[in-house]
Amino acid sequence: MDGTKRADIHIGATVMVVQKQDQRTGKLTEGIVKRILTNSAVHHRGIKVMLESGIVGRVQEIK
Incomplete structure (x- = not known):
């Protein structure tokens, strides 16, 4: 699953995120969702989340 639909993502899920500074390289960081920051139901570049490590x-x- 990709991360474009908010309904697919829940707190405690293991996900791969791209940080703002890594968007050009596409480097992914794995972590566990602490908070969902995007309010809209769908976002074409991916739903923004905060991981338990504090990374946004x-x-x-979605793993």
């Missing part, structure tokens, strides 16, 4: 990024893949 857009979900690219």
Whole structure:
């Protein structure tokens, strides 16, 4: 699953996110969702989340 639909993502899920500074390289960071930051139901670049580690990024893949 990709991370474009908010309904697919829940707190505690393991996801792969791309951080703002890594968007050009596409480097992904794995983590567990702490908060969902995007309010809209769908976002074409990925739903923005905060991981338990404090990292903020857009979900690219749901594990």
